[in-house]
Amino acid sequence: MSGWTRFTGQAVALPLESIDTDQLIPARFMSAPRGEGYGSFLLHDLRFDSAGKADPAFVLNRHRDANVLVTRRNFGCGSSREAAVYALVDFGIKAVIAPSFGDIFAANAINNGLLPASAGAAVVEDLIAALGADTAEVGIDLAAGAIFLAGRGIELRLAPDARDKLINGWDDIDLTKAHGQEIAAFCARHRRQAPWSWPGHG
Amino acid sequence: MSAPRTLFDKVWDGHVVLERPDGVALLWVDRHFVHEGSHHGFAKLAARGMALAQPELTFGVVDHYAPTRGGLAAAAPDIQRMVRTLETNAEAHGFRCFGLDDPRQGIVHVIGPEQGLTLPGLTINCGDSHTSTHGAFGALAFGIGATEVAHVLATQTIWQKRPKRMRITIEGVLGPGVSAKDMALCWIARLGADGAQGHAVEYAGAAVRNLSMEGRMTLCNLSIEGGARCGLVAPDQVTVDYLHGRPFAPAGPEFDRAAQVWMDLASDAQALFDREILLDAADIAPTVTWGTSPEEALPVTASVPDPAGLPQGRAERAREALDYMGLIPGQPLAGTPIDTVFIGSCTNARIEDLRAAAAVLSGRRAKVPGLVSPGSRKIKAQAEQEGLDRIFIEAGLEWAEPGCSMCVGMNGDIVGAGKRCASTTNRNFRGRQGRGARTHLMSPAMVAAAAVAGGLADVRPLLEGRA
Ligand code: SF4
Numbered sequence: 120m121s122g123w124t125r126f127t128g129q130a131v132a133l134p135l136e137s138i139d140t141d142q143l144i145p146a147r148f149m150s151a152p153r154g155e156g157y158g159s160f161l162l163h164d165l166r167f168d169s170a171g172k173a174d175p176a177f178v179l180n181r182h183r184d185a186n187v188l189v190t191r192r193n194f195g196c197g198s199s200r201e202a203a204v205y206a207l208v209d210f211g212i213k214a215v216i217a218p219s220f221g222d223i224f225a226a227n228a229i230n231n232g233l234l235p236a237s238a239g240a241a242v243v244e245d246l247i248a249a250l251g252a253d254t255a256e257v258g259i260d261l262a263a264g265a266i267f268l269a270g271r272g273i274e275l276r277l278a279p280d281a282r283d284k285l286i287n288g289w290d291d292i293d294l295t296k297a298h299g300q301e302i303a304a305f306c307a308r309h310r311r312q313a314p315w316s317w318p319g320h321g
Numbered sequence: 322m323s324a325p326r327t328l329f330d331k332v333w334d335g336h337v338v339l340e341r342p343d344g345v346a347l348l349w350v351d352r353h354f355v356h357e358g359s360h361h362g363f364a365k366l367a368a369r370g371m372a373l374a375q376p377e378l379t380f381g382v383v384d385h386y387a388p389t390r391g392g393l394a395a396a397a398p399d400i401q402r403m404v405r406t407l408e409t410n411a412e413a414h415g416f417r418c419f420g421l422d423d424p425r426q427g428i429v430h431v432i433g434p435e436q437g438l439t440l441p442g443l444t445i446n447c448g449d450s451h452t453s454t455h456g457a458f459g460a461l462a463f464g465i466g467a468t469e470v471a472h473v474l475a476t477q478t479i480w481q482k483r484p485k486r487m488r489i490t491i492e493g494v495l496g497p498g499v500s501a502k503d504m505a506l507c508w509i510a511r512l513g514a515d516g517a518q519g520h521a522v523e524y525a526g527a528a529v530r531n532l533s534m535e536g537r538m539t540l541c542n543l544s545i546e547g548g549a550r551c552g553l554v555a556p557d558q559v560t561v562d563y564l565h566g567r568p569f570a571p572a573g574p575e576f577d578r579a580a581q582v583w584m585d586l587a588s589d590a591q592a593l594f595d596r597e598i599l600l601d602a603a604d605i606a607p608t609v610t611w612g613t614s615p616e617e618a619l620p621v622t623a624s625v626p627d628p629a630g631l632p633q634g635r636a637e638r639a640r641e642a643l644d645y646m647g648l649i650p651g652q653p654l655a656g657t658p659i660d661t662v663f664i665g666s667c668t669n670a671r672i673e674d675l676r677a678a679a680a681v682l683s684g685r686r687a688k689v690p691g692l693v694s695p696g697s698r699k700i701k702a703q704a705e706q707e708g709l710d711r712i713f714i715e716a717g718l719e720w721a722e723p724g725c726s727m728c729v730g731m732n733g734d735i736v737g738a739g740k741r742c743a744s745t746t747n748r749n750f751r752g753r754q755g756r757g758a759r760t761h762l763m764s765p766a767m768v769a770a771a772a773v774a775g776g777l778a779d780v781r782p783l784l785e786g787r788a
Contacts, residue, residue, distance in 0.1 A: 136638045137514055137614050141750045146729050149358065150386070150399045164752050169738065191634070193515040196548065196614075197750060198729075199450040201361060201466035219515050222484075222550050223450055227466035244634075280343045280482065291468070292369070295476045298339060298347060302478055305338040305349055313335070315571040315579035316351045317377065318438055 120232050122288030123261070126213055130187035130257040130268055131178050132250035138162075138190060139197035140224060144206040157202060158209035178252065179210070187257045188215045189246045189268075195224025195235070204231045214259055216266065216273075218243050229281045232288065234259065236266060237276045246271070261286050325589035327486050328555050329521040332461040332586065336444045338478055345482050352438055353473045354429045354447035355381045355416075357403040358731075362448060362470030363410045373414035375477040380438060381411050381418035384428045386732050387724030389694050393421055400732060414474075425568075427697020427723045430454040430667035434538065435699055437567025441556035441583035446473050451667050451747065452551075453544040457537035458564075459556035459586050461521075464545065484519055484550045485595040488588075490526040493602035498781040500677065501536035502669060502745070502764035504528065505543035506608040506618040508600060514616040517549035520596065523588060524554050528602035534563040535673040542668045543747055546615040555587035607780055609654055610749045610762040612642035617749075621767065621779045624653050645751055646759050647739070658776040659761070660740040662691030662718070662768050663754070666728035669745035670696030672703050674765040678745075679709040681769035681783050682716040688775030691718045691768075692734065694726040716772065730755050743771035 148160040166177050173180045194217040204227045214234035225235040249269040258267040266273040338347040386403045388396045411418035419426045430451055433439040439455045445462035448470040455462035522544050537554045544552030561580045564570045571579050606620035627650035628639040664678050693713045695701040710720045727734040728746040736742040738757030745768050749760040770780035
């Protein structure tokens with residue numbers, strides 16, 4: 120995965136609370152291989168009716184070029200499905216701004232280059248009001264820790280490890296492989312100290 | 322003397338391979354459970370041409386797409402493909418996989434404990450958010466995404482930032498007809514679906530200690546619905562007795578040695594928590610959800626809330642939820658007609674759950690159709706031995722094979738659009754049980770009561786005069 124530091128794009132408001140991962144991608148799409156992209160599954164049952172017709176009023180149908188979402192608390196709660204992040208990323212979303220995120224979702228997002236930017240609830244409400252049903256230009260600077268949106272400068276709250284990972288596009292498996300010896304040493308010690316941690320033979 | 326530590330910290334500290342200056346630690350993973358939905362993780366491993374690091378610590382099971390009726394041959398092609406992919410990965414990487422024809426098959430969070438794979442003091446990961454269930458044993462167990470699944474497959478470790486600690490203490494005695502499910506829905510309603518975000522939650526107090534392992538698993542299972550990273554209960558004699566003689570648990574003198582270590586895992590008396598919540602069991606009533614988030618729950622004796630009386634943000638959310646759920650503000654929750662019931666899932670499909678539902682249904686007829694899917698093949702066999710299957714069938718419900726089934730609908734078991742389901746599962750999200758489906762979460766006994774009444778109902782009168 121390649122990292123990124125600065126980004127400019129178009130933000131839209133999705134003024135809903137607790138958009139869970141079942142809504143981000145309904146379970147029935149999850150057996151699909153990633154190859155064809157998951158973008159069309161994003162918020163599928165909010166975007167399309169049961170006959171598959173797009174709801175012209177839904178904000179992401181009106182603004183197909185949107186790449187930053189501003190939304191309410193507890194975004195991405197629920198299931199651990201990384202497919203929810205794939206749907207956002209494949210649609211073209213680069214960042215989500217919300218007061219809070221589901222823990223597993225936030226980790227999955229970082230692992231796929233998607234920024235889960237938390238901002239205060241009052242700031243988010245202000246942005247939602249400013250955006251209304253339209254888009255606005257948004258700039259994000261990870262290194263400076265700042266977001267510029269609808270004429271406002273907002274502090275980007277992001278843990279340093281998450282920021283470093285997004286900027287460098289680090290891949291954890293590569294990072295961890297450098298610690299192979301420490302892992303082997305731990306494993307040997309753990310086996311001596313807690314032998315019962317290894318499963319019996321069933 | 323070392324500083325007093327919590328149960329969580331003891332398990333965490335025992336698994337730190339190394340810690341980075343930014344406070345993120347690399348943890349050893351004692352158990353990694355995988356299922357059909359883990360296919361993205363295996364694909365990532367394959368893309369790198371990497372081998373599975375510890376096949377001995379990796380266990381697979383078919384559950385998310387498991388057909389509950391008609392067998393695999395009759396299932397849709399993509400369901401067959403998902404099951405085959407897992408089995409192929411198990412063969413290729415040499416880990417044990419409980420397939421559909423294995424007598425040990427069942428839902429991952431049910432069979433881990435049942436087989437003695439889940440033990441106190443372990444770190445446990447699975448690409449499923451309800452991995453928190455295993456914390457009932459005093460294990461550090463949490464759900465992970467596909468990238469992390471690939472990482473655990475490749476290295477048997479995971480990078481984690483230490484969460485904060487919260488203790489939820491529930492003292493006192495639960496009333497009749499009130500269960501672990503009600504305890505969980507009660508604290509989530511109180512703190513919110515993100516109330517425990519960023520925290521490891523330890524459950525303590527007399528009402529928790531008095532729960533069976535099944536009850537503790539239900540409680541820990543729902544930790545994620547309150548936003549917690551994981552849930553834990555300190556191991557005690559109940560834990561040890563449950564594990565004794567389980568197939569993959571240590572045996573003989575090694576079991577006794579392990580049990581001593583497990584008993585010492587309990588939080589030290591002076592250990593500090595970042596947050597403390599205290600609840601009284603006597604205040605907990607049989608609870609049902611009315612909205613589309615697990616936090617939208619109330620005692621069954623209450624009425625549908627009026628959004629007009631809620632603060633602004635909440636009001637908007639409540640209005641949308643009520644609109645989706647087809648409920649009218651102010652109407653009593655009890656008596657709301659339902660179309661179907663579901664008893665199953667990793668939350669409430671263990672033997673004790675089936676007994677609780679059967680105790681209500683025995684000698685009665687359900688007014689609506691419904692499905693009962695036991696949590697595992699072992700539980701199914703046990704229930705049949707006890708005659709519970711007859712009670713469900715005679716009540717008019719369908720007795721099916723084990724799997725995730727209508728909890729998530731991946732295997733095709735869904736609730737129809739606009740239909741209302743009383744369900745023992747864990748998520749009442751929009752569309753969780755099928756597009757347009759309306760889900761009310763509650764305990765197994767309460768689902769049984771709803772089946773008998775044909776609508777949401779208080780189970781307590783139905784239990785009078787019954788053991
Ligand atoms: S029963 Fe439901 S919540 Fe539990 S593992 Fe299966 S899909 Fe996940």
